[in-house]
Amino acid sequence: MPLNFLAAPQTQMTERLLIRRPRIEDAEQVFSRYASDAAVTRYLGWPTHIDVADTRKFLLLAQEHWERKGIGPLLVFDRQDEQLLGGTGLELEDNNTAATGYVFARSAWGKGYATETMQALLGTARQLRLACVYALCHPDHEPSIRVLEKCGFHQAALLQSETEFPNLAPGVKSDVKRFEIQF
Numbered sequence: 001m002p003l004n005f006l007a008a009p010q011t012q013m014t015e016r017l018l019i020r021r022p023r024i025e026d027a028e029q030v031f032s033r034y035a036s037d038a039a040v041t042r043y044l045g046w047p048t049h050i051d052v053a054d055t056r057k058f059l060l061l062a063q064e065h066w067e068r069k070g071i072g073p074l075l076v077f078d079r080q081d082e083q084l085l086g087g088t089g090l091e092l093e094d095n096n097t098a099a100t101g102y103v104f105a106r107s108a109w110g111k112g113y114a115t116e117t118m119q120a121l122l123g124t125a126r127q128l129r130l131a132c133v134y135a136l137c138h139p140d141h142e143p144s145i146r147v148l149e150k151c152g153f154h155q156a157a158l159l160q161s162e163t164e165f166p167n168l169a170p171g172v173k174s175d176v177k178r179f180e181i182q183f
């Protein structure tokens with residue numbers, strides 16, 4: 001874990017959500033709820049999962065990130081029935097800066113879950129005394145831009161030919177908007 005870094009909480013509750021560190025046994029659910037759905041992964045930086053083995057690989061990397069850095073990917077569940085709704089996380093770049101993002105199953109869109117999740121993560125970022133959290137977003141992805149703006153992020157840059165969106169344009173570096181929030 002980086003020096004002077006307080007470990008992030010492994011479980012967190014919001015009004016409607018339970019947010020926790022993933023386990024390898026979550027693979028089937030993550031795969032079937034959202035990681036294998038091409039409509040969900042359209043604007044994401046990772047390819048749609050074809051097989052549950054792809055999801056297990058991701059969860060192993062998540063576990064490694066948590067073990068090395070005391071922070072990392074998280075899963076989001078409905079508090080009432082514990083149904084898996086989506087994923088999020090804070091990826092530590094240095095002691096001051098973390099990258100974030102979110103992905104929700106299609107049936108969970110439009111209910112304010114991304115906003116509620118991001119607000120909880122920003123609370124964690126403050127507790128950890130991070131100076132900056134950022135998110136990268138495709139310029140056409142209006143719902144995601146709306147979530148970031150509602151949560152207090154501002155557009156810091158439009159980066160030209162910067163990021164591959166493998167489900168939109170494989171092998172091509174597309175422009176991407178960088179949104180930041182400073183504490």
Ligand SMILES: CC(C)(COP(=O)(O)OP(=O)(O)OC[C@H]1O[C@@H](n2cnc3c(N)ncnc32)[C@H](O)[C@@H]1OP(=O)(O)O)[C@@H](O)C(=O)NCCC(=O)NCCS
Pocket residue numbers: 039040041043044101102103104105108109110111112113114115116136137138141142143144146147
């Ligand atoms: C993007 C995503 C995370 C949004 O999650 P969500 O839980 O539906 O988001 P919320 O309900 O908290 O907020 C969505 C906001 O976008 C608005 N919105 C929805 N479609 C919109 C559109 N086409 N144009 C502009 N705003 C739009 C909603 O009205 C809402 O704003 P409001 O509260 O002011 O009405 C979700 O659609 C998703 O998981 N998509 C697939 C994965 C993904 O693309 N992740 C982001 C990568 S950058």
